[in-house]
Amino acid sequence: MVVDAPLVFVVDDEPAMLDIVTFALETQGFMYQSFRSAEAAWTAMRNTTPDLVVLDVMLPGVSGITMCRRIKASTQVPVILLTAKGESADRIAGLEADADDYIVKPFHPRELALRAQRLVRRQSGSGLAIAAGPFALDPAGDNVMVNSVRVPLTPNEFKVMTALVSQPGKTLVFDRLLLAGWRETDRLGGRQMLKTAVYRLRHKLESAAPGAGECIESVRGSGYRLNID
Known part of the structure; x- marks a missing residue:
C-alpha cells in the first residue's frame, strides 16, 4: 500500500x-x-x-x-x-x-x-510516504522505518526495498529488481548481486524487529516478494 x-x-x-x-x-x-x-x-x-x-x-x-x-x-x-x-x-x-x-x-x-x-x-510541500505493513520508506534519505525503528540502507538496497514495498504480495522477477536497484539486467553475476543485497536487507530488517527479515520471501526460480500478511 x-x-x-x-x-x-x-x-x-x-x-x-x-x-x-x-x-x-x-x-x-x-x-x-x-x-x-x-x-x-x-x-x-x-x-x-x-x-x-x-x-x-x-x-x-x-x-x-x-x-x-x-x-x-x-x-x-x-x-x-x-x-x-x-x-x-x-x-x-x-x-x-x-x-x-x-x-x-x-x-x-x-x-x-x-x-x-x-x-x-x-x-x-512534502515528500512521498511509502508504506506497507511495518515498513515505511523515506525516499529522501535511503532509510526504512521498521515499527518506528530507523534502519539505514545503501542506495541499491533502498531501491530494491522500494520496489518490494510498493507492491506487497506481488512476485517481482529477478530482472525487474535488478533494473530497480542497478538500472540494468545484463550485468555479469547480476542474480548473485541481487541475492547478496536481499540477504543484507533481511539481516538489517531482522536486527530492527524479529521476523521482519522473513517478510522478504524467495519465490523459487522467479524472484522475491514482500509478504506482510
Missing part, C-alpha cells in the same frame, strides 16, 4: 515508452494512469485531478503542447513534457505552454522519476 501516493497521468502513444515511464514512476511509489491520446487524458481530468502529468509532445490529434496549455489554463497541476526532438524551437514551445519541466528522449528512467518527485514535492 502507498500512503497518500501521488497520482500521475502518463500520456504517450508509444506502448514501449508508456511501459518505461510507468515502471520508473511505479518503483518510486507513484500511482499512475496511462493514456494513448491527449483527448482521453483530458476527459479523465474532468473527474480526477492528478498530482502530475507526464506528457508526450508528439501525439495523434491534440498535441502535447496544446494539452499542456489546457492544463495550465485551468489547473495548477505540474507538467513534464517528453519529446524525441531536441530542437530549441520545441523547447521554447514547451516553455511558452508553461510546462514545468522538459525531457528529451531517450532519457534515463531514474532521471524522470527524480524530476517527478521534485515537482510533486514542490507542489505539495
